Amino acid sequence: MLFRKSAIALGAALALTLCVNSVRAGEPQPFPGYYDGEIVELVTLGPAGVDDEAIASHVANPLYLLDADLEVTHVLSTIPGIAGYNPYWDVSLVTFNVEPYELVSEDDVLYAEEIGDVTVTDLDYILLCEVISE
Numbered sequence: 001m002l003f004r005k006s007a008i009a010l011g012a013a014l015a016l017t018l019c020v021n022s023v024r025a026g027e028p029q030p031f032p033g034y035y036d037g038e039i040v041e042l043v044t045l046g047p048a049g050v051d052d053e054a055i056a057s058h059v060a061n062p063l064y065l066l067d068a069d070l071e072v073t074h075v076l077s078t079i080p081g082i083a084g085y086n087p088y089w090d091v092s093l094v095t096f097n098v099e100p101y102e103l104v105s106e107d108d109v110l111y112a113e114e115i116g117d118v119t120v121t122d123l124d125y126i127l128l129c130e131v132i133s134e
Helices: 002-022 053-058 106-114
Strands: 031-035 038-044 061-067 074-076 088-096 118-133
Touching: 038 074, 061 106, 061 118, 074 106, 088 106, 106 118
Parallel strands: 031 074, 061 088
Antiparallel strands: 031 038, 038 118, 061 074, 088 118
16 A cells, blocks of 8 residues: 555656646647657646546546656557547556566556566556657
């Protein structure tokens, strides 16, 4: 229970940092994320988070936040043009149980979890963030 609360607090802090950095100087600042091995650019749109159960359970797509010192620390489950894409993201914290390594797709994240290399914790946090390049 304590681990989950710590993970939620860390994830929320990381997401908030993301949001603050993206609205610095009044203009959203893009940041990189991976989708199926390709780097895409994202930008935070508005509210840092949305606390809405309908959005969380029926609309939001998974976004994985890697808790590691890697160049790209976001992995997306979808992008514009893929059925079901929308700008709401259900953020999960990915904590490495081994030396961190690059995860470049949702399949990579889920496989790493399956073999025990990472622990994936749903932060119960919805982020409003748009993919601006593919």
